[in-house]
Amino acid sequence: MSETTPRPTETERIELTIADTDAGSRLDRLLADRLPAFSRSRLKALILAEAVTVDGRLVVDPSVRVNSGGRVVVAVPPPTDPVPAPETIPLDIVFEDAALIVLNKPAGLVVHPAAGNATGTLVNALIAHCGASLSGIGGVARPGIVHRLDKDTSGLLVVAKTDRAHRRLAAQFADHGRSGGFTRAYLAFVWGCPALPSGSVDAPLDRDPRNREKIAVRPNGRWAVTHWRLIESYAGTDGRPVASLLECRLETGRTHQIRVHMAHIGHPLLGDATYGAGFRTKAGLLPPEARTCLESLRRQALHATCLGFAHPSSGEFIEFTAELPQDLAGLRRALAKTDESVI
CATH class of the missing domain: 3.30.2350.10 (Pseudouridine synthase)
Incomplete structure (x- = not known):
């Protein structure tokens, strides 16, 4: 397959009409929803750079609310050469x-x-x-x-x-696959064991007002849905389930979505210092080898294991899988070293 796309040399004008369902939306959120090819931070930067007009009026406030039937014009300058310097870093x-x-x-x-x-x-x-x-x-x-x-x-x-x-x-x-083939699955090691073999979390997410570095479930946040399935559960030293391995599939792709949603239902990720700090004492219930693996992990136990999409040139559906990396594979083996593990 080959593809050549000439880079634009002039500013591109993108025009949008505000639908009735978008009335009252913030300008930056409207643009993020309607122009998925652009990151939200990129769109915000364009607004602040005086590159967006609403009904012919220049708007520099990303939070301004839009009205039904209005016309938004985004002036996108031609891409410039990347500022980050090339670095020889191994890629898998x-x-x-x-x-x-x-x-x-x-x-x-x-x-x-x-x-x-x-x-x-x-x-x-x-x-x-x-x-x-x-x-x-x-x-x-x-x-x-x-x-x-x-x-x-x-x-x-x-x-x-x-x-x-x-x-x-x-x-x-x-x-997210609503109109065609698309898969995005993660493997997540969580504290405890869900009561059901599968389920979904439908809870809106937004910045935590008390800590802007965190995401939280918020009534007026952005729609977010995570579907999960129990793969294995692991018994602790007291014989009761202490941790589980879940497969999580996303219906939306929000920042920290799986981490926040799992914590929201009482099953935060192992190793997640941001959203699972209250479960640190449960490490004492892990088998000794698993406890050692968790202490050396120093990250949330989350791995993007499957990704499938239509190739942008041919339209052919292609799917890829990635096995657990060494640190999480070791954690899984250590957790499973008990007769109480269920597969």
Whole structure:
């Protein structure tokens, strides 16, 4: 497969009409929902840079509310060369062609430069690997980035090498399979054992007003749904279930979604210092080897194990899987060393 997409040399104008269902929405949220190929931070930056008008009036406040029937125009400047420097960082590439790269991200690797992580990111590695052949839609600091994984979450991630591929992949991630084939599954080790073999969490998410670094279930937050299935449960030293392995599939893709949703139903992830701090004492109920594995983990026990989508060029459905990395595979073996494990 090959694909060549010329980069625009002039500002692109994107025009939107505000539907009745969008009336009263914040401008930045409206644009994020209607333009999934652009990151929300990129759209916010365009608003602040005086690149967005509503009914011909310049708007520089991302939180302004929009009215039904209005017309929004976004002036997108041509992509510039990525500012992050190329760095030789090993990449576990699962698949690559002219349009995209699928890779298995290790825990500890930040996806793109940000405050506190100006270098040593996946973007730096991608620039070294791909040169100039990365989509510019994500902005200067995020070339090619269609979606993200938390720094301490491992697993599968797809990167766009052309603007056309970026737009088509972003649309699939925004749709989450409602209009066609799309799979995105995670393996999560959680505290306790759910009472049912499967279930769903439908709880809106937004920034925690008490801590802007955290996400919380909020009544007026963004719609978020996680479907989970019990794979294994593990007994503690008292013979009762102390932890479980779940498969989680996303119907939406919000920041920290699985971590917050699992904590919300009383089953936070093992190793999650942000959303599972109150469960640290349960480590004393783990078998000794499992306790040692958890102490050395130093991250949330979450892995993106499956990713499937329609190829942006051919339309063919392609799917990839990534086994548990060494640290989580070791934790699983240690947890399962009991007659009470159920598979």
